[in-house]
Amino acid sequence: MKKNLLYALAILIFTGMWSSCSDDNGGGGGDDKPLTPPEVSVQNLSLKSAILPERKVRLRANIINTTEAALQWFVDGKEMSKDTIYEFSSAKEGAFKVKVTASNVLGEASDSVNITVMDGFKISDVTNWTGEGECRSVLAIQWVSQDVKDLLHPEDGEIFFRAWGYKWKKPEKREDTPTGFDLIKAIAKKDPRLFVIVSSDALGFTIKGFGYDGNGDRKIKIKSEDFEYGGKTYQGITLTEKDFKEGIYVQGEDDNIDDFKLLTEDDYWIGGWHVAYASYWLGYGEAVLESEEYEYSNFYANNRELEDESWDAWTFSPINDAEQNILPLPRLLETATIK
Known part of the structure; x- marks a missing residue:
């Protein structure tokens, strides 16, 4: 009888201790969150x-x-x-x-x-390639016609959007990674239909404009007039294909590269600096199918490191309306032809 009483007492003590510990921890199930309507x-x-x-x-x-x-x-x-x-x-x-x-x-x-x-334009659709290596990048330039009615809202028929491919080897050191400027130089050197104006400063090279020989005769002629800005007069210049060395012309200190007029038929030009400029966009992946997938680049092209399946796209935007930079229109993109 005494053993039974001691056993019962032990059970009561243990039960009380377990209950006390449970209470100290919130009481079995006290942490459960109440059921609420879902969001x-x-x-x-x-x-x-x-x-x-x-x-x-x-x-x-x-x-x-x-x-x-x-x-x-x-x-x-x-x-x-x-x-x-x-x-x-x-x-x-x-x-x-x-x-x-x-x-x-x-x-x-x-x-x-x-x-x-959508079966949109992708890297494998590019036919105009420069370079060698396992990595691939795309240069895409979106021109508008010289007589565009509304630069901020060009119509499809006023847009000429072409893409080039650049192949490169993955470097052992990051500092040897090719840049957006390397891509432009290589393609301009190989394709006689592409013309690029650049300027240099302490930060590197700024892209001031792109020309394209639209009719395939490998010629282009653009002309600007004198232009006053910030108390300085920039001299009008006339450029032809002969002024572009390996596809590139370096702007002189007094050159006016704003408001170029095309003097050759069926060719294209975008660029400038004080009035309108070539704006820079970056995309990534096998295909960039929507305008919103491009991000505006704050880099000079020579400071932008390429990545495998990267896209460098350029459009033409008014300088005094920076919040409305013209986005690339991927649905209008085609490969640059080789002639």
Whole structure:
């Protein structure tokens, strides 16, 4: 009888101690968050809303208030997955609505993104290549016609957008990585239809403009008039293909390179400095399918290190409207022909 009483007492003491410890830790289940109606958002982990056919966009469903909820992914209304991560892909071109819903007994919430699948211009479409190596970069220049009606909103027919490829070997040292200026020099040297004006200062080389022989006769002629700016008069100059050494003309200190007029038919010119200028954009990947995928570059071309599958694009923008720099239009991009 005494043993039974001692055993019962031990059980009571242990139970009391366990209960006390449980209370000290919040009391079994005290840390559980209350169930609330869900909130959900779609996070685009790939940072792309336009892809080539059969490529993937990786999406995550984020439950904002971390409550318990069941997930469902839909593509144009058809259920595809119930996982937190969903990878969208399509072999067919078109616009797709990808939607995720989060639901529990207290309610339902949803969010969606639009993904475009298109067989747009890609690196493998380039036919005009310079250099050798396993790495590939693209130079793309977007000209507008001389009689463009609205520089900020050019029409498709007023745009001439061409791409060149540059192959290079991955260097052993980072400081040996080729730059955006190396890309331009190599392509201008090889392609007799491309003409580049540059200037130099303490920071390096500034790209002042691009000319292109549109009719394939390997000739170009551009002319500027005298121009006053900041109390200084810049002298008008006339340039022909003979003034470009290996495709490049270095601006003289007193040269006016603003408001060049083309004197040869079917050719193209963009550039300047005080009125309008060639603005610099960077893109990455096998294809850059949307304008918004390009980021404005604050680098001089000689300070921009190339990457494998990098894109250096140039457009023409008014200098007094910097917040409206003209974006590249990938849907109009074609490869530069070799003649």
